[in-house]
Amino acid sequence: MVLHGKPVWESRTLPVFIFSLYLYITLNMQQIEPFKSTSPEETFNFAKKFAQSIEYGSVILLIGDLGSGKTTFSKGFSKGLGFDDVISSPTYPILNEYSFNDHYLYHFDLYRLKSISEFLEIGGLEYLSNKQAIALIEWPELIKSIDISNKINIKFEYVSENERLISLQ
Ligand SMILES: Nc1ncnc2c1ncn2[C@@H]1O[C@H](COP(=O)(O)OP(=O)(O)O)[C@@H](O)[C@H]1O
Numbered sequence: 001m002v003l004h005g006k007p008v009w010e011s012r013t014l015p016v017f018i019f020s021l022y023l024y025i026t027l028n029m030q031q032i033e034p035f036k037s038t039s040p041e042e043t044f045n046f047a048k049k050f051a052q053s054i055e056y057g058s059v060i061l062l063i064g065d066l067g068s069g070k071t072t073f074s075k076g077f078s079k080g081l082g083f084d085d086v087i088s089s090p091t092y093p094i095l096n097e098y099s100f101n102d103h104y105l106y107h108f109d110l111y112r113l114k115s116i117s118e119f120l121e122i123g124g125l126e127y128l129s130n131k132q133a134i135a136l137i138e139w140p141e142l143i144k145s146i147d148i149s150n151k152i153n154i155k156f157e158y159v160s161e162n163e164r165l166i167s168l169q
């Protein structure tokens with residue numbers, strides 16, 4: 001297109017391109033800032049507060065290496081929901097179950113799970129679909145092929161002896 005002898009399209013191409021690039025970059029960076037914890041207590045308290053914003057029916061995948069804070073987080077989370085944070089009698093070696101007023105918290109630790117069928121055999125799918133429950137799952141990698149609705153991923157990263165990065169994804 002030519003207006004008053006000036007090629008309008010060509011003169012807009014560069015600004016439009018730059019603006020699109022800017023939008024693309026900012027939209028992709030709009031991830032929630034990770035939380036930096038500097039002690040186990042801070043991780044516990046972060047989880048305790050976080051738990052109060054989570055709806056029953058949610059499944060929370062806790063992703064991170066050994067010692068990155070997943071269990072510490074789970075204990076704070078349990079406390080935040082009002083469940084006893086002392087793990088006394090596990091339902092199965094991979095599951096601790098808490099119940100209170102018809103509401104449940106299932107804390108799975110799948111570190112020793114050998115195959116997905118082991119998870120299915122103990123009724124894993126039923127646990128995950130209980131709308132009166134929240135499930136926390138440490139080491140969820142083996143069951144990643146299961147299509148879970150209402151899933152929240154939380155990533156734990158070791159930074160230094162007392163520092164961990166916790167990011168919601
Ligand atoms: N900021 C922190 N948050 C959580 N744990 C921490 C932190 N700093 C040090 N730690 C230590 O790291 C270890 C975390 O263990 P745990 O929560 O069992 O991890 P995971 O379940 O991921 O293997 C504990 O020994 C805890 O005392």
Ligand SMILES: [Mg+2]
Pocket residue numbers: 070071109138
């Ligand atoms: Mg653990």
